[in-house]
Amino acid sequence: MSLDLNADTVTLTEQLVNIESVSHDEQAIADAIEAALSPLRHLELTRRGNTIVARTALGRPERVVIAGHIDTVPLNDNLPARNDGTHLHGLGTCDMKGGVAIALKLAQDLVRPNRDITFLFYECEEIEAEHNGLSKLVVSDPDLMAADFAILMEPSNAGVEAGCQGTLRVDVRLTGERAHSARSWRGVNAIHRAAAVLTRLAEYDARRPVIDGLEYHEGLNAVFISGGVAGNVLPDECVVTVNHRFAPDRSEAEAEAFVREFFDGFEVAVSDSAPGALPGLDKPAAKDFLAAVGGQVNPKFGWTDVARFTGLGIPAVNFGPGDPMLAHKQEEFVPLEHIARCERQLRAWLGEDR
Structure with missing residues (x-):
């Protein structure tokens, strides 16, 4: 055309x-x-x-x-x-x-x-x-x-x-142990373990800094959840992908440090990042x-x-x-x-x- x-x-x-x-x-x-x-x-x-x-x-x-x-x-x-x-x-x-x-x-x-x-x-x-x-x-x-x-x-x-604002995307990985769903007590459900991650996100209090007279509003949100093996198997892995939008008074390194501290105790891997x-x-x-x-x-x-x-x-x-x-x-x-x-x-x- x-x-x-x-x-x-x-x-x-x-x-x-x-x-x-x-x-x-x-x-x-x-x-x-x-x-x-x-x-x-x-x-x-x-x-x-x-x-x-x-x-x-x-x-x-x-x-x-x-x-x-x-x-x-x-x-x-x-x-x-x-x-x-x-x-x-x-x-x-x-x-x-x-x-x-x-x-x-x-x-x-x-x-x-x-x-x-x-x-x-x-x-x-x-x-x-x-x-x-x-x-x-x-x-x-x-x-x-x-x-x-x-x-x-x-x-x-x-x-x-x-x-x-800058943007940072991380994968929070939860692990468990596979087992037949009929004998679920013999394994550990990784998807269930994601509940703690989601609870932290639901309780997140956004930072709202004022820069040059402009108020920015940060965000921290789950954007994907992946996991599962079969309809009768407890999953041994679950990944929650989280997007953090951070105000431009923070560097990428500072934003990553905040996210890692926020998810202290969990495995966190950065998959994408761009500065504000x-x-x-x-x-x-x-x-x-x-x-x-x-x-x-x-x-x-x-x-x-x-x-x-x-x-x-x-x-x-x-x-x-x-x-x-x-x-x-x-x-x-x-x-x-x-x-x-x-x-x-x-x-x-x-x-x-x-």
Whole structure:
């Protein structure tokens, strides 16, 4: 399917949504984006895997990254897209093809912006960090990531969400002894032992630190439980997978230490981890952007790639259409007004200096 960059941004969003792009299956949408941007002579185009980079090279004193991931979570009977005149419904409308559509329109229309711009359309954000297109780009082409400021077009209710929480996933392993269920007293049921883990989680009291005037809210939740051998056998192993969302005033090491202490007495193994990002609202580029778009700044509770930019010393914020509470839900949608507002504000900030 082709993309029409001359269409209005809502129509372009719908075109993007209707190209299925579940993580690891982004080739079709990456091909469409590359084909749409290739004729634009004011952009330098680079492709790495299914990540597309488009850059202006005007020699401006400041460079801004505008980034959006092109993958989605798996389908849930929520395609094709549906426009009811107020909202666009469907998988990826909110997270985050509305933001990608805005970036594509700006990439076409802003031939001489007042800042140099790097547009990043990248793969595999919704899965493990090792597959993330930005993490691969840091290794293969770190110069393409360079900037003074970065905007992640993640859904943020068309407002600014600063920083992000880190994420840590661990497996808590319980062991037992197999036995025939008819003689259960001869064994030890590992699944029953998981009750103590779940009780601790149910009693968890979330930390809510205030950073740069923004209150973050941590979380610690079981997200998977696995175990079992057969319908007549006591299981000798059970694994409870736990996700910890930690505020950006804690490092990954500090978050891991907290989780290990929380589950003291149990076997804990880390399976995935990514750092948070401090708000960085005191940076000059961030102050300039906030002054331009106005409105209240909120903390980002979910993890986003602002953390990746912060790790490179680049201040970054989330700013995109859609309610982040709708991300990954079957009833996902994006308000058409959010798309229009974000596009209008970015155009005004980036200007057109001819």
